[in-house]
Amino acid sequence: MDKFTELTAIAAPMPTENIDTDQIIPARFLKTIQRTGLGRNAFAAQRYDADGNEKPDFVLNQEPYRHAEILITYDNLGCGSSREHAPWALLDFGIRCVIAPSFADIFFNNCFKNGILPIRLPREICDELMDDARQGANSRLTVDLERQVIVRPNGETIAFDVDPFRRHMLLEGLDDIGQTMAHDAEITSFEHRPSRAWVPSITIGTVK
Amino acid sequence: MPVTTSPRTLFDKIWDDHVVERLEDGTCILYIDRHLVHEVTSPQAFEGLRMSGRRVRRPDATVAVADHNVPTSDRSKPIEEPQSRLQIETLEKNVAEFGVPYFPLRSTSQGIVHVVGPEQGISLPGMTIVCGDSHTSTHGALGSLAFGIGTSEVEHVLATQTILQKPAKNMRVSVEGKVGPGVTAKDIMLAIIGRIGTAGGTGHVIEFAGSAIRDLDMAGRMTLCNMSIEAGARAGLVAPDETTFAYVKGRPFAPKGEAFEQACDYWRSLASDDGAYFDTEVTLAAEEIIPSVTWGTSPQDVLPIDGSVPSPSDEPDPARAAQIQRALDYMGLEAGQKIAGTPVDVVFIGSCTNSRLEDLRAAADVVRGRHVAEGVRAMIVPGSGLVKHAAEAEGLDKVFLDAGFEWREAGCSMCLGMNPDRLTPGQRCASTSNRNFEGRQGPDGRTHLCSPAMAAAAAVTGRLCDVRELVKETV
Numbered sequence: 001m002d003k004f005t006e007l008t009a010i011a012a013p014m015p016t017e018n019i020d021t022d023q024i025i026p027a028r029f030l031k032t033i034q035r036t037g038l039g040r041n042a043f044a045a046q047r048y049d050a051d052g053n054e055k056p057d058f059v060l061n062q063e064p065y066r067h068a069e070i071l072i073t074y075d076n077l078g079c080g081s082s083r084e085h086a087p088w089a090l091l092d093f094g095i096r097c098v099i100a101p102s103f104a105d106i107f108f109n110n111c112f113k114n115g116i117l118p119i120r121l122p123r124e125i126c127d128e129l130m131d132d133a134r135q136g137a138n139s140r141l142t143v144d145l146e147r148q149v150i151v152r153p154n155g156e157t158i159a160f161d162v163d164p165f166r167r168h169m170l171l172e173g174l175d176d177i178g179q180t181m182a183h184d185a186e187i188t189s190f191e192h193r194p195s196r197a198w199v200p201s202i203t204i205g206t207v208k
Numbered sequence: 209m210p211v212t213t214s215p216r217t218l219f220d221k222i223w224d225d226h227v228v229e230r231l232e233d234g235t236c237i238l239y240i241d242r243h244l245v246h247e248v249t250s251p252q253a254f255e256g257l258r259m260s261g262r263r264v265r266r267p268d269a270t271v272a273v274a275d276h277n278v279p280t281s282d283r284s285k286p287i288e289e290p291q292s293r294l295q296i297e298t299l300e301k302n303v304a305e306f307g308v309p310y311f312p313l314r315s316t317s318q319g320i321v322h323v324v325g326p327e328q329g330i331s332l333p334g335m336t337i338v339c340g341d342s343h344t345s346t347h348g349a350l351g352s353l354a355f356g357i358g359t360s361e362v363e364h365v366l367a368t369q370t371i372l373q374k375p376a377k378n379m380r381v382s383v384e385g386k387v388g389p390g391v392t393a394k395d396i397m398l399a400i401i402g403r404i405g406t407a408g409g410t411g412h413v414i415e416f417a418g419s420a421i422r423d424l425d426m427a428g429r430m431t432l433c434n435m436s437i438e439a440g441a442r443a444g445l446v447a448p449d450e451t452t453f454a455y456v457k458g459r460p461f462a463p464k465g466e467a468f469e470q471a472c473d474y475w476r477s478l479a480s481d482d483g484a485y486f487d488t489e490v491t492l493a494a495e496e497i498i499p500s501v502t503w504g505t506s507p508q509d510v511l512p513i514d515g516s517v518p519s520p521s522d523e524p525d526p527a528r529a530a531q532i533q534r535a536l537d538y539m540g541l542e543a544g545q546k547i548a549g550t551p552v553d554v555v556f557i558g559s560c561t562n563s564r565l566e567d568l569r570a571a572a573d574v575v576r577g578r579h580v581a582e583g584v585r586a587m588i589v590p591g592s593g594l595v596k597h598a599a600e601a602e603g604l605d606k607v608f609l610d611a612g613f614e615w616r617e618a619g620c621s622m623c624l625g626m627n628p629d630r631l632t633p634g635q636r637c638a639s640t641s642n643r644n645f646e647g648r649q650g651p652d653g654r655t656h657l658c659s660p661a662m663a664a665a666a667a668v669t670g671r672l673c674d675v676r677e678l679v680k681e682t683v
C-alpha cells in the first residue's frame with residue numbers, strides 16, 4: 001500500500017448525501033479479478049451516457065476536476081454494498097482523500113486499507129470546503145496527515161481527527177496482516193480454549 | 209476472559225467471548241468462527257495470499273459458494289459471459305489450491321451465501337461470522353454476530369482467522385404487539401428503516417426485540433437482520449430462543465446429540481441481561497405497521513401502501529428537496545401522487561432478503577388461482593437449490609408456472625443484475641430485494657422494494673397495490 005503523508009491537490013465538489021457504492025462502481029463492473037483498472041468506470045452511470053460518451057455536466061468530466069485527488073460530499077458517503085471495488089475505483093481514478101460529514105462503516109474502513117484517507121468533518125465545515133472546491137483551478141487543498149490539518153486555498157487551516165492506529169498505518173504504508181500475524185501465539189491459545197469446544201469444524205469432503 | 213459483573217447485551221457477550229487481544233488504542237483482535245466466501249469479493253484476497261506466500265489459517269472454518277454472478281437459467285450449459293465464467297473458475301481454482309470447502313455450482317446445496325449458511329447449519333448462534341458482502345448481517349437472525357467486510361479484510365481473515373475492530377455501540381429496536389394480516393417481516397423492517405433512516409444505525413449493532421420479533425419465524429428474522437445494513441448498522445441480532453434451536457437442530461453442520469444440548473445451554477446464556485445498557489433505543493408499535501413499498505432511490509424512502517409520494521416543495525432543506533426531485537425524476541413519479549396503482553413491468557421475488565421457502569409460500573398464497581397481468585414479466589429465483597427442491601415438493605413451482613411466472617435456478621440474479629437478469633432502462637420493478645439504488649437492478653431501472661406477498665400482488669394486478677385487498681377477496 002502507498003504511504004499517505006501530505007497531499008496537495010484539486011478537490012471536487014459532490015454536494016450529495018448517501019452516495020452509495022453502487023454509484024461509485026456499478027455491479028456490472030465487478031467481474032474483474034484484479035484491483036486495478038476500475039477508475040475508468042467510477043461513477044459510470046453519472047459520467048457516461050448510454051453510448052459511452054462523457055456527460056459534460058458531471059463534475060468529474062470537467063476541468064480541473066478530471067484531475068481531482070480529493071472528493072468532498074455530504075452525509076453517509078459509501079453506504080450500501082461492502083464492495084472494496086468502490087475505493088479501488090476511486091483510487092484508480094486518482095482519489096486519495098475523501099471528506100464528508102459522515103461515512104458508512106465498511107466503506108470508511110475499506111478506504112484506510114487502500115491508502116485513501118477518509119476525513120469526517122462537521123457539515124458546516126464541509127460546506128466551506130465545498131465552496132473552496134467550487135473554485136475551479138483554485139480548488140487546491142492540502143491535506144497534511146502528519147499534522148492532521150487541511151489547508152484551505154486562503155491559507156486557513158482546519159484540524160481533523162483520525163484514529164491513531166489508522167494514521168500510523170497510513171503514514172508508514174503498512175498492511176494489517178503482518179501486524180496481526182505477530183500475535184499468532186495469542187490466536188492459537190484462543191483457539192484451544194475449552195469454552196470453544198462446541199464450535200464444529202467443517203471438513204472438506206462433507207461439503208457437496 | 210474478562211470477568212464482568214455489570215449487565216451486558218447480547219452483542220457485548222458475543223464480542224467479549226471472541227476477543228483474542230485488546231490493543232493499546234482499544235482496537236480488538238476479534239476471532240472469527242465462520243468465514244463465508246463468494247466469487248466477487250474474494251479473487252483479489254486469494255491473490256494477495258499467494259503473493260505473500262500465506263496460507264488459509266482455518267480452511268475448516270471457511271466455506272465458499274458462487275452466487276452473485278451465476279446464471280439462473282439452465283445450469284447444464286457452460287456460462288456464457290466470459291468474465292463471469294472467469295470469476296467462477298477463479299474461485300474454483302482458489303478453493304482447490306487453498307483447501308477450502310466449496311459448494312459447486314451444480315450441487316443442490318448451491319445458493320445465495322446468506323441462504324446457504326443458516327440452511328446448512330454452518331452459521332450458528334453465538335458465533336462471529338463474516339463474509340465479503342454487506343448482507344452478512346442476515347446470519348444475525350440466529351443470534352450470531354455477523355457482518356460484511358471488504359476484500360482486504362477477507363484476506364486478513366483468510367490469513368489470520370481474526371479481524372481488527374473496535375466494539376460497536378448497542379442499539380435496541382423493539383417492536384411490540386402483533387402485526388395485522390398481510391404484514392410481514394419485510395414491512396416491519398421497511399418501517400424501521402423509514403423511521404431511523406439509512407444512517408440511523410451507523411456505528412451500532414442493532415438488537416431486534418419485542419413481542420412482534422419473538423413471534424417471527426427464522427425466515428422472517430433473517431429478512432429483518434438482512435436489511436440492518438440498509439439502516440446503516442454494522443450488524444443485526446435477534447437473541448437465540450426455542451424457535452432458533454428448533455431451526456438449527458438436525459442441520460447438516462450443526463452440533464449433534466449431547467454437543468447440541470451443551471451448545472443450547474451456552475446459547476441460552478447469551479440473551480441481553482436485564483438492565484443492560486443500550487446507547488440508542490427505538491420502539492415501534494406493530495399494529496401501526498401496514499404493508500409498505502419504497503418510492504425513491506434509498507431504502508429509507510418508504511411509504512405505507514396507502515401513502516403518497518413526497519413533494520420537494522414540502523421540504524425545508526434545499527439539499528434534501530433537490531434529492532427528492534432527483535429521486536422522483538429517476539423513478540418517473542409525480543410529487544404527491546398515490547403510490548398504489550403505479551403500473552409495474554417486472555416483478556422479482558428472490559434475493560437473500562426474501563427467497564426462502566416461507567417467502568415463496570407467502571407469494572404462492574397470493575398467486576394461487578390467479579394469473580400474472582398482461583405485459584408483466586414475473587420471476588421467482590429461489591435462494592438455494594434446497595429451497596427450490598422443497599418448494600417443488602410442495603407443488604409451489606406449479607402454482608407459479610401455471611400463473612405465468614418464471615421459475616429459475618438459485619442465485620443473486622436481479623437483486624444486483626450482475627448476471628443477465630437485469631432491468632432495461634426505464635423498467636419499473638416490484639422487488640423483494642433490499643436495495644433500490646439508482647441502477648442497482650440494471651442501468652436506469654426503477655426498483656420498488658416490498659414483501660413477497662406485495663410483489664406477488666403487483667404481479668397479478670400489474671400495479672403496486674395493497675395485498676390485503678386481494679387476500680380479502682379470497683377469504
Ligand code: SF4
Nearest residue numbers: 343559560620623624
Ligand atoms: S442476493 Fe443481493 S443483496 Fe443478497 S448477497 Fe446477493 S447480491 Fe447481495
